[in-house]
Amino acid sequence: MYSTTGIDASNFVSTFNTSFYFIAGISLFLLTGLTITMLYFVFKYNKKKHKVAIQNEGNLLLEITWTAIPVILALMMFYYGWEGWKPLGKVPANAMTVTTTARMWSFSFRYENGKESADLVVPVNTPVKINLVSLDVIHSLFIPAYRIKSDIVPGREKVMWFLPEREGDYDLYCAEYCGLRHSYMKSMVKVISKEKFAAWLGDTTTLAVATTGTTPGEEGLSIMRIQGCLACHSSDGTKIVGPTYLNLFGKQEVVTRNGTDVTITVDSAYIKRSIFEPNADIVKGYPKGLMQSYKGKISDADITKIIEYLKSLNEK
Amino acid sequence: MIYQKDTAEPSYLDYKGKYKGIFSWIFSTDHKRIALLYMFSILTFFAIGATLGLLMKFELIAPGRTIMSAQAYNAFFTLHGIIMIFAVVIPGLPAVFGNFLLPIMIGAKDVAFPRINLLSWYLYVTGVSLVVISQFTGQGPPDTGWTFYAPYSFRTAGNMLPAVFGAFVLGFSSILTGLNFLVTIHRMRAPGMTWLKMPLFPWTLYATGWVQLLATPIIGITLLMIVAERTLHIGFFDPTLGGDPLLYQHLFWTYSHPAVYIMILPAMGAISEIITTYSHKAIFGYKFMIASVLAIAFVGYFIWGHHMFTSGMSGTALYTFSLLTFIVAVPSAIKVFNWIATMHQGSIDLQTPFYWAMAFLFVFMIGGFSGLILGSLAANVHLHNTHFVVAHFHFIVFGGTGFAFFGAMHYWYPKITGRMYDTRWANIGLVLFFIGFITLYGPMFYLGFKGMPRRYYDYDEVFHAGNIVSTMGSWVLYSGLVIIVINLFASLKSKIKAPSDPWGGKTLEWTIPSPPPVENFEEIPTVTKGPYNYS
Amino acid sequence: MENEKNHIIPYRTFLFVLAGLITLTLTSAVVTQISLGTFTVAIALIIATIKSSLVLRVFMHLKFESRMFSLAVIAVVLLIATVIIITLLDYLYR
Amino acid sequence: MTGETHRDDLTSKTGMWLFLFTEMLLFGGLFVVYSVYRFRNPVAFHLAAQELSVTIGTINTIILLTSSTMIAMSITALQTKNKKLTLFLLGITILLGLAFLVNKYFEWGGHIKEHIYPGSSILALRGQGDVLFFGLYFFMTGLHALHIIIGLIFIAIITAKIFRNKITFNNYVLLENSGLYWHLVDLIWIFLYPLFYLIT
Ligand code: HEA
Numbered sequence A: 001m002y003s004t005t006g007i008d009a010s011n012f013v014s015t016f017n018t019s020f021y022f023i024a025g026i027s028l029f030l031l032t033g034l035t036i037t038m039l040y041f042v043f044k045y046n047k048k049k050h051k052v053a054i055q056n057e058g059n060l061l062l063e064i065t066w067t068a069i070p071v072i073l074a075l076m077m078f079y080y081g082w083e084g085w086k087p088l089g090k091v092p093a094n095a096m097t098v099t100t101t102a103r104m105w106s107f108s109f110r111y112e113n114g115k116e117s118a119d120l121v122v123p124v125n126t127p128v129k130i131n132l133v134s135l136d137v138i139h140s141l142f143i144p145a146y147r148i149k150s151d152i153v154p155g156r157e158k159v160m161w162f163l164p165e166r167e168g169d170y171d172l173y174c175a176e177y178c179g180l181r182h183s184y185m186k187s188m189v190k191v192i193s194k195e196k197f198a199a200w201l202g203d204t205t206t207l208a209v210a211t212t213g214t215t216p217g218e219e220g221l222s223i224m225r226i227q228g229c230l231a232c233h234s235s236d237g238t239k240i241v242g243p244t245y246l247n248l249f250g251k252q253e254v255v256t257r258n259g260t261d262v263t264i265t266v267d268s269a270y271i272k273r274s275i276f277e278p279n280a281d282i283v284k285g286y287p288k289g290l291m292q293s294y295k296g297k298i299s300d301a302d303i304t305k306i307i308e309y310l311k312s313l314n315e316k
Numbered sequence B: 001m002i003y004q005k006d007t008a009e010p011s012y013l014d015y016k017g018k019y020k021g022i023f024s025w026i027f028s029t030d031h032k033r034i035a036l037l038y039m040f041s042i043l044t045f046f047a048i049g050a051t052l053g054l055l056m057k058f059e060l061i062a063p064g065r066t067i068m069s070a071q072a073y074n075a076f077f078t079l080h081g082i083i084m085i086f087a088v089v090i091p092g093l094p095a096v097f098g099n100f101l102l103p104i105m106i107g108a109k110d111v112a113f114p115r116i117n118l119l120s121w122y123l124y125v126t127g128v129s130l131v132v133i134s135q136f137t138g139q140g141p142p143d144t145g146w147t148f149y150a151p152y153s154f155r156t157a158g159n160m161l162p163a164v165f166g167a168f169v170l171g172f173s174s175i176l177t178g179l180n181f182l183v184t185i186h187r188m189r190a191p192g193m194t195w196l197k198m199p200l201f202p203w204t205l206y207a208t209g210w211v212q213l214l215a216t217p218i219i220g221i222t223l224l225m226i227v228a229e230r231t232l233h234i235g236f237f238d239p240t241l242g243g244d245p246l247l248y249q250h251l252f253w254t255y256s257h258p259a260v261y262i263m264i265l266p267a268m269g270a271i272s273e274i275i276t277t278y279s280h281k282a283i284f285g286y287k288f289m290i291a292s293v294l295a296i297a298f299v300g301y302f303i304w305g306h307h308m309f310t311s312g313m314s315g316t317a318l319y320t321f322s323l324l325t326f327i328v329a330v331p332s333a334i335k336v337f338n339w340i341a342t343m344h345q346g347s348i349d350l351q352t353p354f355y356w357a358m359a360f361l362f363v364f365m366i367g368g369f370s371g372l373i374l375g376s377l378a379a380n381v382h383l384h385n386t387h388f389v390v391a392h393f394h395f396i397v398f399g400g401t402g403f404a405f406f407g408a409m410h411y412w413y414p415k416i417t418g419r420m421y422d423t424r425w426a427n428i429g430l431v432l433f434f435i436g437f438i439t440l441y442g443p444m445f446y447l448g449f450k451g452m453p454r455r456y457y458d459y460d461e462v463f464h465a466g467n468i469v470s471t472m473g474s475w476v477l478y479s480g481l482v483i484i485v486i487n488l489f490a491s492l493k494s495k496i497k498a499p500s501d502p503w504g505g506k507t508l509e510w511t512i513p514s515p516p517p518v519e520n521f522e523e524i525p526t527v528t529k530g531p532y533n534y535s
Numbered sequence C: 001m002e003n004e005k006n007h008i009i010p011y012r013t014f015l016f017v018l019a020g021l022i023t024l025t026l027t028s029a030v031v032t033q034i035s036l037g038t039f040t041v042a043i044a045l046i047i048a049t050i051k052s053s054l055v056l057r058v059f060m061h062l063k064f065e066s067r068m069f070s071l072a073v074i075a076v077v078l079l080i081a082t083v084i085i086i087t088l089l090d091y092l093y094r
Numbered sequence D: 001m002t003g004e005t006h007r008d009d010l011t012s013k014t015g016m017w018l019f020l021f022t023e024m025l026l027f028g029g030l031f032v033v034y035s036v037y038r039f040r041n042p043v044a045f046h047l048a049a050q051e052l053s054v055t056i057g058t059i060n061t062i063i064l065l066t067s068s069t070m071i072a073m074s075i076t077a078l079q080t081k082n083k084k085l086t087l088f089l090l091g092i093t094i095l096l097g098l099a100f101l102v103n104k105y106f107e108w109g110g111h112i113k114e115h116i117y118p119g120s121s122i123l124a125l126r127g128q129g130d131v132l133f134f135g136l137y138f139f140m141t142g143l144h145a146l147h148i149i150i151g152l153i154f155i156a157i158i159t160a161k162i163f164r165n166k167i168t169f170n171n172y173v174l175l176e177n178s179g180l181y182w183h184l185v186d187l188i189w190i191f192l193y194p195l196f197y198l199i200t
């Protein structure tokens, strides 16, 4: 949500507004004008008042007029739309680069120094260039407050950019339908002052959403948040798309391995395998191919932390 | 139902052919009976699709889960979209009113290929059944939206194949209808009916026929490629195999944009007939009306890219498509102006169909104008895939084609059934329908402008208020529709028989009895005057 | 039957056309084996176009039908070409 | 009953032509796909095309052209009331069509033996251009072969009708229509041939 007062949230708000209100204004004018004319005719030439119609098969001059005027209006509308769109393609050279990785059903953002975050944290008044990467299907990164959106197409390099002009938190949605939890695929844009940002970015020890709590597995949880595991796995027993983490560790369960069912015990090795080769063992009752491999994205050390977190979820 | 005949020739409803009962319908090759077969099947599927829409609106009345799971919601809008587009509005006016009236309006006894006509109805029923069956079989219902975007459409576990194949069969049915009409118009006009003496409704069917014929095969092959992709993993649209998902979108919209003109052109034709008849005045700018129909059909073929503005097309493609999108709006503008000019100095008889036409004009303009906003590059970047688009197309598809369908239903009802309906209830239904319509879809413009994406099962609290209003609108709409439908059914038993020309229309269908005799014309008329000769 | 006596094409014509078609096929096979760079594509397609217009005009009787048919065929071919060109607008300038 | 078929040859021929237009657009969609992928993978397409045998392609082209000529001549034969010759020419048309399919069968079989088929993991290793080229190759020639089969069935039915004197010199529009269909299948091949076999 955004406010319509004060400075614009991004540089693209004004170009959008020009194009939108120009067309909307003309449209509203024509809509009212034509509707009133129609109603007026219907009253004035009602059968009761106007018994016999006066035949008139057409008028060339009128036809030419009402072809020419819409053509001119339409070309003007096109022009504003195009002018407003052009800057979208011109990424400033001094822009800060962030890479977003979209997957079913989460975004994660990686900065040039390797820091990863589940929210898009950016300094105010600095152009931001976003490299768009999708690991599975088409997603679309949409920031309503900034009036921009760009599809994230797997297998294709794309960038988008914007200039945040005001501090604050803004919603970031996935705007291309991508499956079951499409409507939950969202994040935040957090615009903070340049100083705060520098401090935040420099601090690579804590991750963006990590709280420095001391409960066991806290770190594992924040790794999973950034990696987007929680889009499919819950920690409270509900089934989202994948199995829940609640009471997972140490559990006995049936998996399909190469087409045959085997019963396994969930231990550290199995969890590691589940993360690196998710399609090797498919938990019974769940679809194959949804979970992608995280090989190379999660280190062994991080897996240990994840397991620690999973263990913490076992009810005594 | 008992129908009285008022001529020596039995009416098509009374005619006793080789078969009895239901078989006298489903084996009939009479274009009028086939039209009614279509009418009942389309209304049935409309009821299914509309109920899904109603349920979706229930779900959206509050954030979070209200009545269904996310899985169900996704399946619902997919099925709703497929049914409404492929099974209701694309066949809608051509298959029902086109089938019934095209031969009569051009002075022919039937369409050129009556048996193919029946075949296309069978294909239609098969196609929709496949789509509906896909919901209940396999590994869960298809959940891709009616656009079947790759690569999701071959990743999902949903039961895609029957749905896609069903859409393919529906496309085939649509091609056959279009082909039949084209040949009928080319070859079977009554003596003396030159191209420029043909009424506008057949003209729009003619243009539509070409679009059906030349655009539908593209979706056919695209859907086949999706099938091949899912079964053989060819890699046409799979980025990991080198394919390009955007190419799928190009192909899909190469059909599906022209398809929106398949939906609207016959609607425009029906509205033209209604407006002249009740104004008792020849259509203003007859030739320009024809030219604009042909222009829409032609230019409409080349603007598909406006559905892909944010997908990362090249700049050149973007502005070509945007420019052409604006150009295609101009012929629609010409039509609107000519319709209103037709009312000028007319002698307007305010009957129910005319109210429908007025309502049509109003919502069509809103839908069209919102289309212009979407066609603008800068605005589209924000509004694409939000509820603004949902509002646009409901206004123009439902408001345009849907309103024209109901208008045509009330206009030709006496001709088709031989009875008059109760005007008062028809008007009450219409008013409720209209109010409900605006309350249902109006707020969606606002929601979309504020950034609520479409195909969202759940949404943030900020969008709550708009959704409540919208959902309540759907109930008003619903009550209006129920009144309209009940009224039309009840009037079948009405005692008031329809004369052959209840409204003072001038086209050929009003010269024969209501309901028409089996052979339409005792003697094929010879046409000497233009279609709208009121002087 | 309202159309007048149908045109009868002598066998000779068909055999001549067949000979022409086969010659063109062989020519294109030979020509494209010698590397001509980008011209290969052009030549192969031009020959294919000549061949298809022969088939259309003689085998498919377009030469003898009303002009409407030929115009319609040309229009459809142009339509396909335009669709390809417009689609390529995206790919060429990306 | 309305819709009793009062015969009008031009009407049914017009219908057939319109149907052929839809066929052209059906393949037109595939030509769009071909153009795009060829444009994106020029080198791979170039190299992959060299693996197809120009000889087999050329032979098949000639077979199909000849068969097309035969059916065209059969119309002349029927018009001149020469039933025997008509049946003979149609027989050859069918035989040539079958020969085309047999050739295609061996050609495909050869590829499949070399692990070139859609979804083959060995093909996938060769790179995306190859996958697409052969994907299109199988899909387009496959669809074309399907059309050949449909065409053959039609021609077979027509032949039987001529044999039983259901179709004679004064109502041969069905023969003309299946001829048109057969020529269209030929036309499409005329373009598939250079696109897959020649442009190397
Ligand atoms: C009946 C169907 C129908 C019709 C007729 C139209 C007509 C138009 N449509 Fe619409 N459209 C759809 C059905 C239709 N549309 C559907 C179903 C979708 C969504 C698909 C999906 O994604 O699921 C869609 C989506 C859609 C988009 C993509 C949105 C997005 O996803 O980002 C765009 C963008 O340009 C667009 C534009 C237009 C335009 C410019 C017209 C024009 O033809 C409108 C012309 C009419 C007028 C302009 C009004 C009358 C004119 C005047 C009164 C005079 C004044 C005029 C001028 C000054 C020019 N439409």
Ligand code: HEA
Binding pocket: B043, B044, B046, B047, B048, B049, B050, B051, B053, B054, B056, B057, B060, B077, B078, B080, B081, B082, B084, B085, B088, B089, B144, B145, B146, B147, B390, B394, B397, B398, B402, B440, B453, B454, B455, B456, B457, B474, B477, B478, B481, B482, B485
């Ligand atoms: C002709 C086309 C058409 C029509 C008429 C409708 C009608 C309705 N649609 Fe439509 N809709 C589409 C075409 C249409 N829709 C398309 C193409 C999509 C896109 C799908 C996609 O994203 O893939 C869509 C998507 C769509 C969405 C968006 C989903 C999302 O993006 O999250 C919503 C949400 O509210 C919705 C709601 C409705 C409602 C409430 C109606 C209602 O107005 C229905 C009106 C009728 C009633 C309320 C009465 C019902 C009556 C009866 C049950 C009984 C009697 C009737 C008879 C016997 C005839 N539709």
Ligand code: CUA
Binding pocket: A103, A104, A105, A138, A139, A140, A174, A175, A176, A177, A178, A179, A182, A183, A185
């Ligand atoms: Cu990701 Cu929708």
Ligand SMILES: [Cu+2]
Binding pocket: B256, B257, B260, B303, B304, B306, B307
């Ligand atoms: Cu469109």
